[in-house]
Amino acid sequence: MIRSPLSAALAAAAVLLAATAPAQAQVAVYDPTNHVQNVLQAARALEQINNQIQSLQNEAAGLTNQARNLASLPYSSLQTLQGQVDRTRGLLAEAQTLAYDMREIEAAFDGRYGAAQMSASERDLVARARARWNSSVAGFEDAMRLQAGVVQGLGATRQEMDRLVGASQTATGALQAAQAGNQLLALQSSQLVELTALLAAQGRADALEAADRAAARADAQARFRRFMGSPQQ
Numbered sequence: 001m002i003r004s005p006l007s008a009a010l011a012a013a014a015v016l017l018a019a020t021a022p023a024q025a026q027v028a029v030y031d032p033t034n035h036v037q038n039v040l041q042a043a044r045a046l047e048q049i050n051n052q053i054q055s056l057q058n059e060a061a062g063l064t065n066q067a068r069n070l071a072s073l074p075y076s077s078l079q080t081l082q083g084q085v086d087r088t089r090g091l092l093a094e095a096q097t098l099a100y101d102m103r104e105i106e107a108a109f110d111g112r113y114g115a116a117q118m119s120a121s122e123r124d125l126v127a128r129a130r131a132r133w134n135s136s137v138a139g140f141e142d143a144m145r146l147q148a149g150v151v152q153g154l155g156a157t158r159q160e161m162d163r164l165v166g167a168s169q170t171a172t173g174a175l176q177a178a179q180a181g182n183q184l185l186a187l188q189s190s191q192l193v194e195l196t197a198l199l200a201a202q203g204r205a206d207a208l209e210a211a212d213r214a215a216a217r218a219d220a221q222a223r224f225r226r227f228m229g230s231p232q233q
Contacts, residue, residue, distance in 0.1 A: 074167075075163060075164075075167050076183070077160045077163065077164060077183050077186070077187065078183070078186070080156065080160055081160070081183075081186050081187060081190045084153055084156070084157070084190050084194070085190055085193050087149060087153070088146070088149065088150070088193060088194050088197045089197075091142075091145060091146045091149050091197070092146070092197055092200070092201070094142070094145075095138075095139075095142050095201075095204070096138035096139075096141065096142055100200070100204070108135070109211070111128075112128050112131045112132050112135070112215065113132065113211045113212075113214070113215040114215075115218055115222075116128065116218055116219050116222040117222075118222060118225065118226060120222070122223075125219050125222070125223065128215070128219065129215075129216060129219060132208075132211070132212040132215055132216070133212065135208050135212070136205070136208045136209045136212045139201075139204050139205035139207075139208040139209070140205045140209075142201055142204070142205070143198075143201040143202045143204070143205045146197060146198060146201045147198060147201075150194045150197075150198060153194070157187065157190075157191065160187055161184070161187060164180055164183050164184050164187060165180075165184070167180045167183075168180035168181060168184065
């Protein structure tokens, strides 16, 4: 009876020792190879994250550059240039006595500048000469008025050129630079329009003066033939 409880206690103690023995045996062991692999894996993961961050930064920079390249030029000289061209056209449209119209010019040369009829009276010849003189004077006046208008517009043209050059130099993207260049070309085109108008007006005045001299010689010949009584010569 006495040995049985003692044996049972010893048996229980043995069981407890056997159960706790493996837990005590699990001691942490340092494995340098496994540690190096873990460090390498962490480094690779960090490098991938950095590459992704750099890629996102590059994409953001690319979008910013695209936005700059697509930004429109904040200044436009279109209305000013159109106004200058319209003013020049208006001055040409105000041509006196003989407009820039082919039918009107043909009619004038058939009447005022054509060969004088032998039956024309002296009053008719004087009226023809006066009409030609008025046309010549009006032609030179038109040319001078157009010249004055162009000269007065030189100040505004210079201001537009300065603004466009400044806009071109401060352009933040390709689109703004291209638009500034296009507007500079448009300004140059408007200057060519004014120059063409000046040449046309001056050429018109010179042509009217030359036609007047030619018609005056024709009238003088008509007077001479009539005076000599030889209408067929």
